[in-house]
Amino acid sequence: MLEFVSGLAVGLTLLAIYRRRNDTKLKRLLYRLEDRQPLPTLGYDAQLASVIAERQSQTQKLNEQIKDFRRLLQYAPVGYLQVDEENRLLWCNQQAQKFLDIAHSDYDQPRLLLAIVRSYELDHLVERTRQTQEVCQARWTFNSISTDPSNYLERPAYPLQGYGLPISQGHVGIFLENRQEAVSLEQQRDRWISDVAHELKTPLTSIRLVAETLQSRVAPNLVSWVERLLKEVIRLSNLVDDVLNMSNLEQRQSELEDSAAINLVGLIHAAWQSIEPLAKLKKVDLDYQGPEEMMANVNASLMHRVFFNLMNNAVKYSPVAQSIQVRLSVAASRVSADSSQGILIEVIDAGVGLAEKDLPYVFDRFYRADPARSRKESLAESDGATEEPPPRSPQPISSQSTEIDELASSGSGLGLAIVRQIVASHQGRVEAQNYPETGGGWFKVWLPGKRLVSAAEPE
DSSP: OOHHHHHHHHHHHHHHHHHHHHHHHHHHHHHHHHHHHHTTTHHHHHHHHHHHHHHHHHHHHHHHHHHHHHHHHTTTSSSSEEEEEOOOEEOHHHHHHHHHTOGGGGGGGGGHHHHHEEEHHHHHHHHHHHTTTTEEEEEEEEEOSSGGGGGGGOOOOOEEEEEEOGGGGGGGEEEEEEOOOHHHHHHHHHHHEEEEEEEHHHHHHHHHHHHHHHHHSOGGHHHHHHHHHHHHHHHHHHHHHHHHHHHHHTOOOOSSSSOOOEHHHHHHHHHHHHHHHHHHHTOOOEEEEEEEEEEEEOHHHHHHHHHHHHHHHHHHOTTEEEEEEEEEEEOOSSSSSOEEEEEEEEEEEOOOOOOOGGGEEEEETTTTOTTTHHHHHHHHHSSSOOSSSOOOOOOOHHHHHHHHHHHOOOOOOOHHHHHHHHHHHTOEEEEEEEEETTEEEEEEEEEEEGGGEEEEEOO
């Protein structure tokens, strides 16, 4: 009997220890599953069962929300696809299947995106989004290529704009927008502008010849009117020339064939010599910083136009007696995703800078920044200016101020657009910012490293 009691006591003790350990484990599991404090009135197993039921209900609701979102995306007017951390396609909607020529069976099981869609640009957008963890954009024209030569079909090419969004766990979502309608409208607009410019060129040339003939034959009191007419005709002729240049550049979408090894330093100084007469009006100097020589495969006349337009723009908005900084260096390329070296050209002025609202649009054709920028510069150039208007007097300084004002207000609104077009034809990139130290405009041009031939070390 004593042995039975002893065994029963040992068994009950072991059972109590087991129950306590089990309750401790359930309590820890309950803490991990639920933030609220355990209820002492209920057992841990009952509380755990309640929490599991709640989590299952929440999971079911989340799954229903995911199905609703996918149903919305399935019939959205834009394409959407999602890849995992290994660049495997997880899901895409109908528009993405249409744009990228994807069959539904291609992503029944996760497969590598590049094996389904032969698009380097799309793969590059996904990788850039994952690396930067920011929303990235890219534009390209997708041409579907069949891997089966016996089943070749002519498929439409879609001009696409992609937006990459980083998602948790290394996943990336890509929205695709079909730009076919926008491209067609742009082409119609450009064709119409080009046709108008061609039609205007001949009558403007005739009007200019007539004005130049009349300049020496009219009465002295009418000479100023003829000169004014001649200036406006010249301005219109320059505008027409710029429009025609833009049209010619847009027709050369492929890589330039007439490029040659050119010294960029020499082009910079040659462009400055063309601007120097205007720069002397404002006593603006060139401050070049860079190597004594840098050879690059570029189109000499087009790159001369890039330097001329950028420095001419800097002279317009620079205060009197300041310097235009032009820097030439070899730096990490912003054209490609890798860290390869490229050519960096910087043009910095000491003006009032560009408004934040203007920065995204300064390279758009016919876009003119806030005229207040020019007015502020004109006020800054006047020594001893007060709120009262200055007295009228035919002093030389007044005519010089008039020339400066005309210089600041002149321009067709195509100079920076031409710069972007030329840089793009060289497979480069251009940006506009405000320089922190001077507060003025800061234009940066990147050219791909493959165009670099050689560069001398700066002293």
